[in-house]
Amino acid sequence: MDFELNDEQRQIYQYGDSLAQSFDNKYWLEHARSHTFPQELFQQIAKDGFLGLMVPEAHGGAGLGMTEMALFMEGTSNNGIPLLMMVVGPCMSMSHLSSHGTDFHKKELLPAACRGDIQFCFAITEPGAGSNSMKINTLARQKGNRFSLTGEKTFITGADVSDYCLVVARTTPHGDVAKKTDGFTLFIVDLKKKGVDMQRVKVSIPLPEEQWTLYFDNVDLGPEDVVGEIDNGFSILFDTLNPERIILGALCSGVGRFALSKAVDYASERAVFGQPIGAHQGVQHPLAKAKASIELASLMTRKAAWQFDKGLPAGEAANMAKYAAAEAGIEAVDAALQAHGGAGFTEDTGIYELYPMMRLLRTAPVNRELCLSFIGEKVMGLPRSY
Numbered sequence: 001m002d003f004e005l006n007d008e009q010r011q012i013y014q015y016g017d018s019l020a021q022s023f024d025n026k027y028w029l030e031h032a033r034s035h036t037f038p039q040e041l042f043q044q045i046a047k048d049g050f051l052g053l054m055v056p057e058a059h060g061g062a063g064l065g066m067t068e069m070a071l072f073m074e075g076t077s078n079n080g081i082p083l084l085m086m087v088v089g090p091c092m093s094m095s096h097l098s099s100h101g102t103d104f105h106k107k108e109l110l111p112a113a114c115r116g117d118i119q120f121c122f123a124i125t126e127p128g129a130g131s132n133s134m135k136i137n138t139l140a141r142q143k144g145n146r147f148s149l150t151g152e153k154t155f156i157t158g159a160d161v162s163d164y165c166l167v168v169a170r171t172t173p174h175g176d177v178a179k180k181t182d183g184f185t186l187f188i189v190d191l192k193k194k195g196v197d198m199q200r201v202k203v204s205i206p207l208p209e210e211q212w213t214l215y216f217d218n219v220d221l222g223p224e225d226v227v228g229e230i231d232n233g234f235s236i237l238f239d240t241l242n243p244e245r246i247i248l249g250a251l252c253s254g255v256g257r258f259a260l261s262k263a264v265d266y267a268s269e270r271a272v273f274g275q276p277i278g279a280h281q282g283v284q285h286p287l288a289k290a291k292a293s294i295e296l297a298s299l300m301t302r303k304a305a306w307q308f309d310k311g312l313p314a315g316e317a318a319n320m321a322k323y324a325a326a327e328a329g330i331e332a333v334d335a336a337l338q339a340h341g342g343a344g345f346t347e348d349t350g351i352y353e354l355y356p357m358m359r360l361l362r363t364a365p366v367n368r369e370l371c372l373s374f375i376g377e378k379v380m381g382l383p384r385s386y
């Protein structure tokens with residue numbers, strides 16, 4: 001077992017430190033407060049070659065894996081610049097197209113996406129099917145070799161700044177399948193197509209990326225838009241959902257570390273009752289406990305990424321990493337907030353504004369309860385109640 005990063009991985013991890021020289025947490029916060037997508041930052045990441053981290057070199061990427069993508073996310077989040085768009089685009093959609101896309105996706109879309117010329121979002125959630133994605137109703141009705149897509153997806157991050165969306169649909173309705181996991185198909189939908197509409201969901205969290213409801217009304221799709229096998233989409237779904245859990249583990253670990261580093265600076269300087277508050281164990285121990293939680297979550301995240309890259313089953317570690325990192329992120333930001341006293345609530349420190357994002361990640365994309373159910377049922381063999 002080797003915990004050491006190689007030179008390339010260390011550089012990827014440290015990229016966030018150099019990026020933060022020009023696009024720091026203040027820059028991220030300004031965009032988060034105004035819900036404005038940070039196009040310049042995204043383009044810089046594209047220019048530096050990081051959008052295509054998980055895309056093979058033949059298709060314009062760096063030919064690396066989940067480990068490097070997680071290191072990228074942890075490194076930028078360590079600096080307070082956590083981008084959800086990197087989750088839904090480069091990690092969830094572009095890597096999926098690299099593994100399961102058509103020639104058109106690989107040769108036309110991926111090189112453009114690696115350059116930052118086009119962007120992707122990801123859509124599975126529907127108003128009537130969030131946690132229970134088996135119940136999605138968005139239907140791509142097949143006519144010959146073409147499909148007509150109708151349905152509604154909601155909370156879709158970054159749909160407004162995306163050109164394409166990786167959509168999880170049914171090609172056989174829920175009621176007509178023998179097994180509930182049958183009948184799914186994944187499509188790449190060009191969001192400029194006739195029949196696509198969108199409306200903003202006003203999410204009250206400081207985030208640069210906005211959420212949208214997407215409406216599909218008889219959108220015409222062809223065989224070139226199918227990702228993977230028709231009706232057998234479930235078999236490849238976790239090649240995008242496990243990476244999502246892993247990269248969010250990295251994001252939460254990084255944001256937690258960022259908050260703790262700000263708290264350490266503050267608690268070392270701020271003197272109350274004659275000495276720095278960090279010397280009081282009532283302040284120090286919650287920070288130390290959160291630090292231990294963050295580092296444990298980060299380790300599990302790296303294990304999950306390593307398993308994914310090796311083609312090993314990564315569900316167990318990915319669920320544990322996502323669960324542990326979201327809880328650790330909340331704990332860290334809360335401890336940092338308490339250590340800052342009133343200053344933590346000012347726009348100047350921006351600590352409080354990290355909290356909603358960490359709290360969101362307990363609930364979405366896969367909520368705490370479903371992670372625990374996965375561990376209880378699939379890992380520990382306990383019976384299922386739902």
Ligand SMILES: Cc1cc2nc3c(=O)[nH]c(=O)nc-3n(C[C@H](O)[C@H](O)[C@H](O)COP(=O)(O)OP(=O)(O)OC[C@H]3O[C@@H](n4cnc5c(N)ncnc54)[C@H](O)[C@@H]3O)c2cc1C
Binds near residue numbers: 127155203
């Ligand atoms: C800011 C934001 C960004 C998002 N981005 C995207 C995106 O880009 N793409 C996308 O497809 N979706 C996205 N989502 C949607 C997100 O994935 C869903 O909100 C999430 O999956 C939960 O689904 P739901 O909201 O329908 O909750 P529900 O399924 O209604 O669940 C509500 C609550 O019930 C509890 N619960 C549910 N089932 C069980 C159970 N079996 N056992 C115990 N407790 C249970 C959980 O605590 C859960 O929080 C986003 C959401 C938000 C808020």
